[in-house]
Amino acid sequence: MPFSVGACHRMKPIHIVVAGATGRMGQETIKMIHQEEHLKLTGAVARSHKGEDVGLAIGLNEIGVPLTNSLEEALDLGQPDVMIDLTTPEAVKKHMELAIQSGVRPVVGTSGLSEESIQELDHQCQERELGGIIAPNFAIGAVLMMVFASKAAQYLPDVEIIEMHHDQKLDAPSGTAMKTAELISQKRDERKQGHIDEKEVLEGARGGYRDGFRIHSVRLPGLVAHQEVLFGGAGQLLTLRHDSMNRQSFMPGVKLAVEKVMELKRLVYGLENVMDL
């Protein structure tokens, strides 16, 4: 079982529709679903492509699943248990609302949802006692980095985050950096970092400000997804770093989320909430 995290046992089939099927993450996810006996793809959604060639490339034609540009159509056709969303910050909220209204559990990797939207969507899930997971990062190592960062912040409260991604990424800072910041902020009070008279000679040089610390975003071809969380203390520096070298790195977390969401009755933000940590 290539994508297992922890013990594996016979499970009931879970039927899944993937939104963002033709994207970098969508294609990798469909590959993972094809490899897992208990996961069944019932629908695949993209924005523009409806062609035979794309369907062929991601193995849809072989299993008779159409590639559609309407999530509603895919939800009606396939009767899925779970909708995995790997699209864009613009599309994700509407997709989640459509899924929730149809009683389909959202598992979301798409970044860029506001805290307010997450609260609204949780309310919608709770009203229907429906599970949902938003995972800012599906890579298990990245989840550990975030949890370790929240622990470190209790003892080393001076911190900065540097996140580095491929240059096709739409949002900055990354969802992972925002979630890391949220976890850190829960463990330390807002405090002034750096020199009291510090001035930016070049606008943006000190990065984005959140709860008293800075987040820096790097975008370059060649990168996939990387983050460093730096904690400084007198005479010492702690660096927590995670690197995703490829998108396979996210798949054990996607599989875990799809399995765990079946047991939930509300929307959970962060994979750490369904892991035994």
Ligand SMILES: NC(=O)C1=CN([C@@H]2O[C@H](COP(=O)(O)OP(=O)(O)OC[C@H]3O[C@@H](n4cnc5c(N)ncnc54)[C@H](OP(=O)(O)O)[C@@H]3O)[C@@H](O)[C@H]2O)C=CC1
């Ligand atoms: N949580 C995690 O661990 C990870 C999260 N991500 C996040 O996942 C998202 C996708 O990333 P990535 O795969 O690199 O992006 P891509 O640009 O490669 O893929 C985006 C996909 O979304 C589709 N899409 C865009 N708009 C719509 C729409 N309105 N309706 C239906 N489908 C739509 C695109 O279709 P078309 O090609 O037709 O435009 C494409 O299939 C991003 O938000 C990224 O930040 C990425 C990696 C890991």
Ligand SMILES: O=C(O)C1=N[C@H](C(=O)O)C[C@H](O)C1
């Ligand atoms: O766009 C990406 O690629 C990624 N997006 C997520 C984020 O915004 O944190 C997760 C991962 O970093 C890859």
